[in-house]
Amino acid sequence: SQTIHQWPATLVQPVGSPLSLECTVEGTSNPNLYWYRQAAGRGLQLLFYSVGIGQISSEVPQNLSASRPQDRQFILSSKKLLLSDSGFYLCAWNSATDTQYFGPGTRLTVL
């Protein structure tokens, strides 16, 4: 069966520090992968998605970037965090039946 992992689960970072969040999927190959952010009490904002290694589409231009160095690995990065980057970051993958499954998420607090 397929599983999706994200780490870390929680993170507290100072403003201006770098960020690296990792997402990996097991049990499937060549999945579409997605990064979402959810501000407190808000909806799901799509940040990036990828249909293959090295292929990244950006939905929201800001100080975040994404990379897909391997088929089942998706990384979200920032060189300098802002206060507004705080939120719940969710990675998701698409199954062959077009169902999108979410990982457990990373809760990021920027102070």
Added chain:
Amino acid sequence: QQPVQSPQAVILREGEDAVINCSSSKALYSVHWYRQKHGEAPVFLMILLKGGEQKGHEKISASFNEKKQQSSLYLTASQLSYSGTYFCGPRRSNDYKLSFGAGTTVTVRA
């Protein structure tokens, strides 16, 4: 463009029914529904394809009217476990991504 969900919030007593609506301004290929409990990731409930009505989860069902670009989620005989925020995620046929609504918060009380 985000779909519009209504109502924003609903409070139910156990056993009551509710309907959550999701409308899009774009032609749709499918609509996905998710439920999110506080502090947790969204959990997939069901997917509606063109012309389909599907009962996928507990006593929760949904419909999809592709001509009106609308989908509705029906919570029947609600249980305490139905509490959470429900999101619809429509997808267009030429798109790899979902556009999620702002969510509908459902509170079920004993």
